[in-house]
Amino acid sequence: MQENLADSIRKTALQHGFERCHFSQPEMNAKHCSALDDWLEQGMQGDMAWMAEESRILRRQKPESMLQGVRTVISVAMRYSQPAYSLDEAAALQDHGVISSYAQGDDYHEVMKKRLKALARDLDALLGPHEQRVYVDTAPVLEHALAENAGLGWQGKHSLTLNRQLGSWFFLGELFTTAEIETDEKASFHCGSCTACIDVCPTRAIVAPFVVDARLCISYLTIEYKGFIAHHLRPLMGNRIYGCDDCQMVCPWNHETGTPDRDFLAPRGENCLPELASLLSLDDTAFRARFVKSPVKRLGRDCFVRNCCIAAGNSGNRALRALLWPLAQDASAVVRGHAIWALGRLSDSSDAADLLHVFSTMLATELDESVREELNTTIRTIKEKA
Ligand code: SF4
Numbered sequence: 001m002q003e004n005l006a007d008s009i010r011k012t013a014l015q016h017g018f019e020r021c022h023f024s025q026p027e028m029n030a031k032h033c034s035a036l037d038d039w040l041e042q043g044m045q046g047d048m049a050w051m052a053e054e055s056r057i058l059r060r061q062k063p064e065s066m067l068q069g070v071r072t073v074i075s076v077a078m079r080y081s082q083p084a085y086s087l088d089e090a091a092a093l094q095d096h097g098v099i100s101s102y103a104q105g106d107d108y109h110e111v112m113k114k115r116l117k118a119l120a121r122d123l124d125a126l127l128g129p130h131e132q133r134v135y136v137d138t139a140p141v142l143e144h145a146l147a148e149n150a151g152l153g154w155q156g157k158h159s160l161t162l163n164r165q166l167g168s169w170f171f172l173g174e175l176f177t178t179a180e181i182e183t184d185e186k187a188s189f190h191c192g193s194c195t196a197c198i199d200v201c202p203t204r205a206i207v208a209p210f211v212v213d214a215r216l217c218i219s220y221l222t223i224e225y226k227g228f229i230a231h232h233l234r235p236l237m238g239n240r241i242y243g244c245d246d247c248q249m250v251c252p253w254n255h256e257t258g259t260p261d262r263d264f265l266a267p268r269g270e271n272c273l274p275e276l277a278s279l280l281s282l283d284d285t286a287f288r289a290r291f292v293k294s295p296v297k298r299l300g301r302d303c304f305v306r307n308c309c310i311a312a313g314n315s316g317n318r319a320l321r322a323l324l325w326p327l328a329q330d331a332s333a334v335v336r337g338h339a340i341w342a343l344g345r346l347s348d349s350s351d352a353a354d355l356l357h358v359f360s361t362m363l364a365t366e367l368d369e370s371v372r373e374e375l376n377t378t379i380r381t382i383k384e385k386a
């Protein structure tokens, strides 16, 4: 039997390293659009103001505004390794930081884009004259909704896309084309009555099924948010220093999904539960070298060290104070503020008097309003503890 066009493209996508390739019409469901509108209306995007820009909303709702004459959206999935440890194992290693599994290897934006572009070149031969565009998590594209329409997977209650065989450990990419290709059936929903992801979330960020309030989500706080993290959320962050995998790790669809048998996107050993002591002393040059070609590098040294200060404060390991003291004098206000908080959290009756003296002295010269607030709050907390 002759292979149809969709099957030929699917086969080509697999050759380029994608585990799934599905097709849908360029239409957004009213359900997905109104869910996003509600989410934005409630301000759940936090500081990601760009998400609420009118032009972006329109482009997300109308795929044809991304490519005039688009007739088919090709959604592809590329797997990454699931964590090599359990939630309990990661939590027990308190003076090690947890980097989200997807970020332990090379930057997926680069890897996916290169492979999607190679797929696009092959499509030119398969499809004949047509226009196409590729997207990987950067353009205003509702990728989870498109993946659902294309039958690649359904949206889980943690808001990520789930596939029956792959679980949720994969990246999504899209290729818009003006060519007409036979589409797949929409994915059906398989969460049932499960609420494991909602129940495990350390900050209760999944405020309702399918609704993640980014302002509470550790992934957003550690990666997207650049400021001073709210005091009540810091203890709940534990040792997570870049992203959070908890809601994926408890998902029954993620058990026994295995590890991709290939080199690209493989986790780097040094990014699997690294010691906080090795990260707290990174200056900008050392940080860039340590995370070369890694998605972590996009965060920048200051916010990364900020996250490590929170983890150090939560570690209970008083030996880390030696590394926190220089950070309390750091050129970056966000680093200074979080180092001061961590020192206060690690203090006990043996050093309370010293800390009160040093922090009061620092108050006399500190000019940054947010750091002054950290100093005042920490002084108050130490006094209450004493
Ligand atoms: S990533 Fe972490 S903080 Fe965010 S919703 Fe999932 S479990 Fe909660």
Ligand code: SF4
Binding pocket: 156, 157, 158, 162, 190, 191, 192, 194, 195, 196, 197, 198, 247, 250, 251, 252, 253
């Ligand atoms: S943990 Fe349960 S509710 Fe959450 S996404 Fe997985 S199956 Fe769905």
